[in-house]
Amino acid sequence: MNDTAETLLEAKGLCAWYGAAQILYDVDIEVRRGELVALMGRNGAGKSTTLKALMGMLAKRSGAIRFFGHDISTAQPYQVSRLGLGIVPEDRRVFSDLTVMENLEVGRQPPRTWPDGAGAPAWTTERLFALFPNLGEMPRRLGGRMSGGEQQMLTVARTLMGNPYLVLLDEPSEGVAPVIVEQMIHMILELKAQGVSILLSEQNMHFAELVSDRAYVLEKGQIRFHGTMAELGENEEIRRTYLTV
C-alpha cells in the first residue's frame, strides 16, 4: 500500500441508527484515489447502511467523514453529490416514465478537475453507451420497460453522468443474471482503468476478488477485518466466519 497516495474518502468512528436501533459501530474506512475497495459481509451486516451513512442519507449518524478535503460529517446527500461522491443504491430506482436518455440527463453534472489541474474522469452519453452497449441500443426506451439488469446498468450510468471522483456501488451483482454480472465486472474494471475510484458493497467473494484491491469485512455493524484482497483470500478463518462461502 502506498501511504502517500491521496485519500479521497475517510470515515472515522462512523456510527449509524435506524430509529432507536444502532446499526453501525465505530466503522473506520478509507478509499484512496484510483482504488477499488470492497466492503464485504453477509446479509444484514451493515454494508448498505455504511454506504448510505457516508452519503448522508440517514437521519442519524455520528463520526467524522471527510471527502476530498471537505468535512461531510453533517452534509446532505445533494451537497455530497456536488462534491463528486456518487452512489448507486441497491434498489436501482430508475425513473420509469422517463427514457434512457432522460434518465441520464437527470444525473448530469459539470466535469471536474483534480487538484493538480488534470481532468477527472468525464462522461458523455456517447462514452457511456460505449461502456454499456445495451443502453446504446435503446436510448428512447422507457425506464419502466427495461429488464432488471438493464435498469441496474442505467442506474450506474446515471451516476456516472455526475462525473464522480468516487462511486459507492451497492451490490451490483445481486439478483441479476450471470450475463449481466459478467458485464458488471467488465464495466467496473473499465471504470477503474479510467481513474474512477469505487467503494463496492459485495458479498460474493469471487466477484470482489476479480475487481478489488482491498477489502473491509463487516459483521453486526463492525469492521472485523481489513487488508488487501490477497490477504483476505489467504485468510480462510475470516472468510469462513464472516462471509458466505
Ligand SMILES: Nc1ncnc2c1ncn2[C@@H]1O[C@H](COP(=O)(O)OP(=O)(O)OP(=O)(O)O)[C@@H](O)[C@H]1O
Ligand atoms: N430501513 C431500515 N429500518 C430499520 N432497520 C433496517 C433498515 N434497513 C436495514 N435495517 C437493518 O440494518 C441492518 C443492516 O442492514 P444493511 O442493509 O445495511 O445490511 P447489508 O449488509 O447491506 O445487507 P443486505 O445485503 O441484506 O443489504 C440489518 O439488521 C437490517 O435489518
